[in-house]
Structure formats: structure tokens, C-alpha cells
Amino acid sequence: MANHDQNEKPGVFDNPRNVKRVIYGLYAVCAVVFALDIVSWIQGMAGAHELRHPERGWEGFPGFYAFYGFVACVLLVLVAREMRKVLMRREEYYDDE
Amino acid sequence: MMSSIPPAAVMILGAVLVPLLRGRLRTAYVLALPLAGLALVLSMGDTEFGKTTLFGYDMTLVRIDGLSRLFGWLFHIAAFIGLIFALRSPRNIEHPVALVYAGAAVGAVQAGDLITLFVFWEILAVSSVFLVWARAGERAFRAGMRYLVAQVGSGALLLVGILVYADAAGSVSFGDIGLDSPGGWLIMLAFGIKAAFPMLHTWLTDAYPESTFSGAVFLSAFTTKVAVYALARGFAGEDVLVWVGAAMTSFPIFYAVIENDLRRVLGYSMINQLGFMVCGIGIGTELAVNGAVAHAFNDVLFKGLLFMSMGAVLYRTGNINGSDLGGLYKSMPKTAGLCMVGAASISAFPLFSGFVSKSLVMGAALYEGYDVVWLMLLFASAGVFHHAGIKIPFFAFFSHDSGIRVKEAPGSMLIAMTVAAVLSMVNGIWPTLFLYPNLPYEVTYQPFTSAHVISQIQILFFSALAFCGLKLTGLYPPELRSVNLDVDWIVRRPLRRFALSLGGAGMALRGLVVRSGMAVTNRVVRTAERRTGPGGVLERTWSTSVSVLWAAALLAFLLILYFVR
Incomplete structure (x- = not known):
């Protein structure tokens, strides 16, 4: 194992523009799948049930999965942050056993 | 014969x-x-x-x-x-x-x-x-x-x-x-x-x-999957398992978010995946049990792949803490790529193996009217992507550059990871090749409907969006060198203090047990490693077997002491 020397070629993500590209790519994919969901919902309303076949009404609501995924992850992280206040100890906590 | x-x-x-x-x-x-x-x-x-x-x-x-x-x-x-x-x-x-x-x-x-x-x-x-x-x-x-x-x-x-x-x-x-x-x-x-x-x-x-x-690669493959099989054989359709399984999918992901040791993150993530299997066994219909078995099969491959990629990082850098790693995509690009195949598989990306097996369990939950359970499983699915799909590759290979420069993983490790990655993708792209036909019951489920694919891609990319947003706003908890208390704290702290309060004799005995146990296990490990000279083979195997015998006897003794302490 060695630390990097100054002459090495910079990595792809050392360029902040490439990081931005990834993030914008993510936004674009989110927009496209959300749009596709709306289209499929409209088709489902128009009677194309082979394209959209929700088991429950609320599951078929446009953007349900997008909303649920986003909110689930935000809640997950915010609750986990709070858990740290109660559960986190220094790394050597159990070392004196 | x-x-x-x-x-x-x-x-x-x-x-x-x-x-x-x-x-x-x-x-x-x-x-x-x-x-x-x-x-x-x-x-x-x-x-x-x-x-x-x-x-x-x-x-x-x-x-x-x-x-x-x-x-x-x-x-x-x-x-x-x-x-x-x-x-x-x-x-x-x-x-x-x-x-x-x-x-x-x-x-x-x-x-x-x-x-x-x-x-x-x-x-x-x-x-x-x-x-x-x-x-x-x-x-x-x-x-x-x-x-x-x-x-x-x-x-x-x-x-x-x-x-x-x-x-x-x-x-x-x-x-x-x-x-x-x-x-x-x-x-x-x-x-x-x-x-x-x-x-x-x-x-x-x-x-x-x-x-x-x-070692973690083997450990992740066998013990828990034997238990899943045993539950499927003995207790399929027991309603209590549905709820036990749903709890298993949900609680570990909170720990996975704040855990620093990336192999421990995978440990919590493993309980989450086992939860899907246990839940399927509890539902007990043909579709659900098929899902549990298929997911066990896929999990061994993709969780093995993830443990291998983290094992390779540990082998090369000597470290596996999220707080100390980062930027390894530069020196271990192949390992990074293979790790991401494992990450995509566990996250159930369409065309990766988790998608074709987890859907069976989730579909069964909805068909049998377990709506609340289904919502928990969906929450857990988003969470899996968050902590195993993104966190593992992100903090090891990307994130901020830790400055660590190592060699790529050795060829044998790359081969092992590639085999697991290829099998995960074969099962994901072509589940009817050998996974579905060999499940316990006939599979009529069709995972690749457009509605299903669109909903899964939505849940995954909006989870990624959440990660991205939390990271950019600084709300995402940083990786910190720490331990997080889990229920074993009860045994390791209050109960231990109680044992201590019983007097010095108990602790002295325990110290003796720990020291002699370590001496014996170290001896077994070392004896097994000792190189044999010409003609020394017989003598060496004799001493190994004697050591093993002693170790077994002492182990039994140790365990008794541990229980009565």
C-alpha cells in the first residue's frame, strides 16, 4: 500500500465536471422513468390492462413507487442519524472485555 | 455404487x-x-x-x-x-x-x-x-x-x-x-x-x-441458508414467520446506514435479505416458497460477491472502514466493477438476479393480502439499494480520495468474483434457464412485465436521488470510527458487570479460560501452517490430529465454563 504521488494521472471523478455529469444523468433518468409511469398510467386508464396491472388501487397511482422510494430513504437516513445519538460509542468501547 | x-x-x-x-x-x-x-x-x-x-x-x-x-x-x-x-x-x-x-x-x-x-x-x-x-x-x-x-x-x-x-x-x-x-x-x-x-x-x-x-465469504454462504432451508422444510406457512421475516428486512437497514465497518454493513444487509426468505416461507404458498428458495440461491452468489469484493479491499489495504477508504476505483477498477454487479444484484435491478427472486416473495405477499408486510418489504427494498447498493461501492471505491494506492486484487480473487458475477447476471437475465425450472414448484410468475420493470426502476432511482440529495445537503451521516450498540450489549455489559460483582474468582477463572483457549486455537492454526520437511509428513499429521483432539476436548470444557460462569 502506498500513498499516491503527484505525477499520477487524475481519475475520472477528480474532475468535478464528471461528478456533475453523473448527478445530472441521475436527474434525467428519474425524469424519464417518472414520465414513463405517467404514460403507462394513462394507458391503463384507457383500458390497456396488460400494461398496468396493480394489485391494489393505491399501488397503481402514478409515481407511487418514486414517491415511496424517495421518502423511505430520507426517513431511513434521518432516523438512523438520530439512532447514532443513542447507540454510537467510541471504537474501543468493547476492547476492555 | x-x-x-x-x-x-x-x-x-x-x-x-x-x-x-x-x-x-x-x-x-x-x-x-x-x-x-x-x-x-x-x-x-x-x-x-x-x-x-x-x-x-x-x-x-x-x-x-x-x-x-x-x-x-x-x-x-x-x-x-x-x-x-x-x-x-x-x-x-x-x-x-x-x-x-x-x-x-x-x-x-x-x-x-x-x-x-x-x-x-x-x-x-x-x-x-x-x-x-x-x-x-x-x-x-x-x-x-x-x-x-x-x-x-x-x-x-x-x-x-x-x-x-x-x-x-x-x-x-x-x-x-x-x-x-x-x-x-x-x-x-x-x-x-x-x-x-x-x-x-x-x-x-x-x-x-x-x-x-x-472466511466471511464462506460464512455468508452456508449457515444461514441451511437455516432457511430447514425453516422451509419444517415451518412453511406458519404465519408468525411472515412478521418475523418482515421485521428482519426492516430493522437492520438502520444499522447498516450508520455502521462504519463495510463488512459489518454487509452483515446487517444479510439479515435484511434473510428476512425476505423467512417472510416467503411464512406466507407458504407455492409462489412464496419458490421465492424464498430462489432468493437464497441468488443471495449466496451476490452476497458472496460483495463479501469477496470487500475481502479483496481488506486484503490489499488492510482496512475495511468506510471512514478510511475511498477513491479505490483508481487502483482496483476491476474489483470496483465486480462489486457493482453484486450491488446491482442485491438491489434487484432488472436484469440482475435479485429482481427475479425478490419479486416472487413480494408478489406473494400482495396476492395473499399482506399489505402492511408488503409495504415493509418495499421500504426494505429501497433501503437495500441505499445501504448495500450505493453505500458499499461508494465509500470503498468512490467518495473522497483517501490517497490509498494499492495493486488490483490478485487474479484468483478476480476469477472467483467474475464467476459469481456471471452467475448472478445469468440468473437475472435468463431465470428460466436453470433457476426457475429447478425450484420446488412450477413457476408461472412473469417478472419482466413493463409495469413491474418501470416501478422497480422508479423505486431504485428515486432512492438514489434521495442519497444524492442527502449527500449534497450534508444531511447524510458521515462515516465515523465507532461501534453501534446492538442487543448483544445486554450480555456484554450489564450481565458481564453482574458476573464481575460476584467476585474476583469468577473473572480470574474466565481470564484463565480465555488465555488457555487462545493458546490452543493459536497452536492449532500454527500447526496446520507449519511447512513439512521431507519425511516429516507422518509426524506432522500426527501432531495436527493430536492438537485438534486437544482443541476439541478443551472447547467442550470452555463452553461448559462459559455457560456456568
């Missing part, structure tokens, strides 16, 4: 010769054993043999049927992949131990009766602990000891359960057990310890990250 050899014997008995071999011959032999076992299992098809009667009970050594078939294949494949990965292990004890461990897993899933199951259940426990102890050092020894207490505890419960159950049922055949009798409850609890039920799970997240870089 061939058809009367129990498949488990190939790896278990074959392992005995491993310490005698050196160099390429040893490598070839070690890798040939799981392949030979796999060939034997495949040549047998569905069968039952090795029937005997003991104390008036009918026993069946080998039973291969719809439910145990895939598990038998899986454990040979997993052993093969793991052994390729472990070729670089400096611990010579790892190969024979892993072979015995894998063989015991095969024996357990092919056991036709509960007594045979119990025997292999115990071999699983005693062999696997050496994969933790092989790491050497006090930390690994203590973690291994706690692991062993849980595993042997599960074995003891199983034995008592079998006795109570056999007395009432008049049979030890291993079929549907159910929860109508106290024996059934005890047996389920024994299975539940090995399946990492909530509150009984800490042995897993405690010991797996303390094992060697390759």
Missing part, C-alpha cells in the same frame, strides 16, 4: 487429505472436491438412500427432492467459488475447514431425518468458527467464542426440541413440523438462531466481520 455415496462425504472426508498436499497439487485437489461433489449430486437426480433404524426411529442419510435439490447444487458452487477466492489465504487451515463446513451444509440440507440434521448442524458450528479464529488475535478469538456459544446454543435447543418432538410424534423424519407442539417451537427457535431472527442475530454481525478476508 456411486449412487450410494452421500454427497456430503466428498468434501468432508476429502478435506482430511488437504493438509498432506502442497503447491499446485493441493490447489487442484481443493478445487476438484466441490466439483466432484457437484457432479455426484447432479448424477443422482432426486433420490433417497442411506436408510437405517436407530433406537426404533427411521433415519435417512440422504434425501434429494424438489426443496433440497437447488441447495445441494448451490453449496457446491459456493464452496468452489469461495475456495478460488481463498487460494491466497496465508492460513493453510482455511481450505480444509471450509471444505468440512461446506460439506456439512450439503449434509444438513440433504438430511432426511432430524437426527442426521442435528449431526451436520453441529459440524457446521464447530468447523465454521475456525474461519473466525484463523484471523488470529484476541479480538477474533473473543468474537469466535461468542459465535460458538450462539451456534452451540442453537444445537442444544435443536437436540432438546428433537427429543420432545420425537417423543410426541413418534418419528424423527424431517418433514413439516409445525408449531402445534412444544418440540416444534424449540426446533423453530434453534433454526431461528442460525437464521439470525431479530434479537438472536448478533452472532452474525459480531463475528462475520472479524473473520479472515476469505
